[in-house]
Each structure stands twice: as C-alpha cells, then as structure tokens.
Amino acid sequence: MENIESTGWGRTLRSNSLEFQPRSLEELQDFVGTHESPRGVIAHGLRRSYGDSSLNIGGVSVDAAFLSDLTFQQGTGMVTAGAGVSIGTLEKASLARGLFPPVVPGTGLVSIGGAIAADIHGKSHHITGSFSSCVKRIHLLYADGEIRDLFPEGPTANHFWATVGGLGLTGMILEADLQLIEMKQASVVVEETRVNNLDEMLTLLSASDKGFQHTVAWIDLSGDFRGRGVVGKGNYSTQTSAVEKSSPDKSKDGISLPFPNIAGISFINKYTVRAFNEMWFRKPLAKGISSIDSFMHPLDRIQNWNRIYGRRGFLQYQFVVPEGNEDFLAHVLATMKDLGAVSFLGVLKRFGEGSPAPLSFPKPGWTLALDIPPQLGNLEQALNSLDSQLCARDGRIYLVKDARLKPEFVPLMYPRLEEWRTIRNNMDPRGMWQSDQSRRLKLC
Amino acid sequence: MLNAFHSPQSVALIGATSEIGQSILKALPQDNLENCFIVARDPKRGAKALAEILPDRTKLTKVGFHAEKTQSHQGIVDQLFADGDLDIAIIAIGVLGNNPDLNAAANALEVMNVNYVASAHLMLLIAERMKLQGHGQIEIISSFAQTRPRVDNFVYGSSKAGLDFMARGLNDQLEGTGVSICILRPGFVRTRMTKFLPEAPFTVNSDAVGKLAVKLLKDGQPIGYAPSILKWLALIFTLLPKNVFRKISKRK
C-alpha cells in the first residue's frame, strides 16, 4: 500500500491516505476483516464526487477498479456488474445487446459502486427515478469481512436502502444486479429551445416533462443572471434507419475548452465565462437524431476539464428545492450575481419522486447545479446563508457534490439521517467505514 | 476537517490569554468553526475574551494547564483530540520574565522553560497526534529576536531561536505526512507583555500580526515575519559586522 495524495473532482481538498488496490476478493476480505485503525477504510470508484466523499485522510482507501466483471443474463435484461465497472462501459456493452441502463449521469466516468453509493440521477429522473430504481441486488462487503446479498425488498431491505445513497459508509459494494431497458437504437431524438429568462425556462421544463424521457436545461450564469439558457429534451429513438452511430471513443480524442490551463493558473473569470456563455447561448440548436453518448455525456469529450480552474479547484453547489419555491431559484441567481460568481456550468432540472433510501438526494422539485471557484470573497458566508434558507424550504444539498456544508444542516436537509445512522451502526458497529466527509459532516 | 474554503472546524489555542493568539483566532475564518480548545493557566479568562471573538455556535472547551509542568502535556494534548480531528493548533505561550534585567538568571529559567521547553514539547506531541490523523497545521510564535543574539534580550532570543530551530527541523521531517508547521516571527508587538518596554521600529499591533499569521496558515507558508518587511531587516541584521550590530542592538 502506498501513501498518496488524492482529491475529489473539484480539487479543493487534498487528502493523504494509503491506497489499497486489492488483487483479489479474498485479499480484500482478509484485509477488511482484520483491519484495525481509528481512521478506518473507504471504498472509491472513479473519484467523480466533487468533494471529500471518497477521501479518507490518514486512513485507507480501497480502489474498486478490480471489480470489473460484466455478466449479462440471457433474455432477462439483467446484468451483474462489478462495482468498478464504469457507466460508460456498461452502456457500450449493453447497447451491443440492445439494452441500456435506465438512469445515466452527466458523465460516463462514474463507477457502478459510486452510482449506487450516491443514488445518482440523470436527465430521466422525472420518469425513471434515481439509479436505485434499476438495482435489484447489491453484493456488499461488511466491516466484519463477510459478504452478503441485499435486496430492495424483504429482510435485507433496510441494509439495501441504507447502502443506496450511503456514501460507502455501510460497506463496500462488490457487484450489483441491474435491470436494463430495451434499446434498439443507440440514439436519441433531440430538441433544444432557447429561453430568455428563468420563468420561461421553468415553464418549458415542466411542460416538456410530459412528452420527453429526458429533460434538462443549461442556464447562463453570467451577464445579467436573468436565467436565460437552452432547454434540451430528448426521447430514445425508435427509428431503424438514418441513425447517427454512437462513437464511444470520442472521449479519447479529447477536445479543449477555450480556457487555457498554464501551470495551475485559473483562466476562469467574468470575461472568459461570459464570452463562452454567450457563444453557448447562441450556438445552433440541436434538432433531430443525436448519438446517445454525446446526448448523455456532453462533457466527456473534454479531458480533465476540472483543471481549468487552476490550483485552488472549484466547488459545485447542487441543491433541490420543492416546487412552489421558484423564487428561491431567482434568489440564488441574484446572490451569484452580487458575488460576481460567474459559472459556465449551470444545470437546472425538475425531479420526480424520490427513492426509499434515507440519504438519497433527489426529491420532487427543482434541482440546480452550478460550478464556482472558491476564492470569491464572501462565498462561504453566502452559501451558508443559502443553505439555511434551503433548510427552511425543505430543500437539500447533494452530498456527493459537497465540500463545505455545515454539519448542523445535514439532519435538517436529510430528516431520516438518524434512522440511517441506526441501521449503519448496526451494519458496522466498529465504525470502520469512514471518509473525510463522514467526519466533517458527523454523518456516523 | 477543513472544508473547501480551507476553513477549520476545530482549533486549539495554547496560551489562550495571549493577545497575539487571540488576534490569530479573530483573523481565522470562523464560519466553519465548531470547536475551540482554550488552553491556558487561567482558561476562564481566555474563554471570556474568546467568547467575544468567536461565533456563538463555536463550542469552547476550557483546559487549564501549567506550561512548565511538562508531565501534564501528554494528557492535555489527548484532550485536544478526544472529540475528533484537530485542524489547527496555535502555540502562543511565551514570557519575557518579570525582572527588569531581561537577561538576569532569575528570569532565564522561566523564559527557557516556557518559551522553549514547553512550547517545543507541545509542538512535538501535537505533531505526533496530527500525523496519525494525516493532516493538521501547527503555528508557533517565534520572534524576530531569534535572528541574532542581541545584548538587551539574548535570553528571550535564545528561547525563541531554540523553538524556531526545532520547528524548522520538524517541518522538514513532516513533509509528505499532511502535517505542517508555520513559524511566525513577529517583531515588536504592542501587547500587555511588552507595554513596559520602549517601542522598536516597525512596531505593530497584535491584530496586524494575527492577520499575517492566518495568511501564513492559509498559504501553507513555513515562515513569515510580522510585519513582512522584517524579513529584509533580518537579512541585514545577519550580515552586519559584529561590532556594528552590538552597538545598534543596545537599547538605551
């Protein structure tokens, strides 16, 4: 095991830990069952969580990459996927069999373990719910070194749902059975619409949720912050001809953003972001058939885009607020404008029903995600104030994106935290699964 | 744990009645601060001052101690880590001595024991604990006086020089552990401790020192002077021929 420094995707926090890359399941089981250290162990996947969810300073972090098997069960649409398999890999293998995961995130570079541990959502949330809706079994390594199968119903259901959205704190996910959907074409029929302000955006998103399997809006967080942007809608293509083929290797070519990254210096500022956003707003709107890959994971074509923010990294602030709180969205935009917090990644979506997992993030309402560099004056206080207003409005922060929430807000945002804690403590009485985030937010 | 803004959640101020120490806490980002350990001979007095500086949500834990009772140090340090990780420890204990002759033998023992023995011992103990948690910063208050022995206060200067020396060595040893030491070298600071001394050039108040001390922590700089210009004066002092230095360093 080697002591290495790791960071989350946002690169704001650095963490020294012993990196364990097991060669076999037996080796991992032996290690976990006999490990004694006050700093414990956490599993990690592809480290696409933004903050400290997958970090364990002074402790051990276990790479799930070796859990890379994919086994399709003939004729059922079920796949058994190793926790280290990426969603992108699963998508490609599934498409070759006329199948597709019903929920995929904005990047294909998320592991199955990370997808379950964060109960991730995609553009289809208003119809499909979150990732756990397709998880039919979790094969979990417990702190005592034992491996157990967990199911969404029956006697193991409470352990199953505590593990979904459980941020790796109930055990290490080894593999999962996933129910895929049938997909004859690797393409999506896309329609984009430009909107001039927040009201138009919300109205169009709500209306589009009825006719489209996928909806999401890009919101311009620069200039006058009035909420202009582009609403994207899509349905899986059913046509059998004239389909643009998915080109899975696009990500390897890599394209670059108009922001250079020289020696860790950030080129993100009011002017560059505004110019980029202006260009994005004015870009020709997509209409027609698009490859599933570029529709689902537009950013994956840009390599290491997280580095354009320079040495200090960046934060992603993602929250959900129930419908009826549209004024809060406008308030967030106004706050960002006051702070001078420009962002080229603002994403807005309407969520459908939540999942039964106590720590799952999505619930009905509006979710807004925005990337912000941390060095803006007063940003910490401003976000704390937004958090406290969120609590008053029954909203919450997405923990897997977080690197700054105050611990006292967690039980207010996640009222079932105590219930989860009880189950977790029962699953791991020694408190072996720990992360920097679990310590910072006093989750366990 | 630090958050993305590098704002600490838990800090300890050892020598909590020290004005410089309090100024450092005043200048620290406080939005994320949950716990503050107030370690002092008279922790009540420290707590009273800090309660005015820190937000209401910060839990103040009072820990009484005698710096010179070195056997008690381990127990004190254990308390600082009992509730979880400690992000920053500020070691601000220090004395000048009460004797008008600062270099008198009657002064020397206390000055050496507090400024060097106790401070350095606590620094080592805290560094050992921080190494186990894999992160943390210790800030010590050295002094401009450690630059070169001055006729008027070489006893004090030597105690700070010893601490400074050890901190530099320890910091090098800690490389790669996630733990680091910040050495603050203030010049003449207007405080209770120095009020009976004539002011020297570049005198600053403790709030200015606090701000510089926090900048050091935030930037992860190993050494800093307060005010910053003293860095150049230190260089000049080191280069001056001995007889010239002796003359200018005598206080009237």
Ligand SMILES: Cc1cc2nc3c(=O)[nH]c(=O)nc-3n(C[C@H](O)[C@H](O)[C@H](O)COP(=O)(O)OP(=O)(O)OC[C@H]3O[C@@H](n4cnc5c(N)ncnc54)[C@H](O)[C@@H]3O)c2cc1C
């Ligand atoms: C560009 C980008 C776009 C994104 N888009 C979306 C989106 O649209 N929707 C969405 O919901 N999220 C999105 N995310 C967030 C991402 O989906 C989550 O952070 C996800 O958890 C990352 O998975 P990972 O494999 O990188 O996990 P890591 O970041 O390595 O770990 C994340 C958490 O999962 C736990 N974990 C990982 N593997 C295991 C395992 N085998 N067993 C137990 N616990 C484990 C870790 O302990 C940690 O708590 C996006 C992230 C990026 C960078």
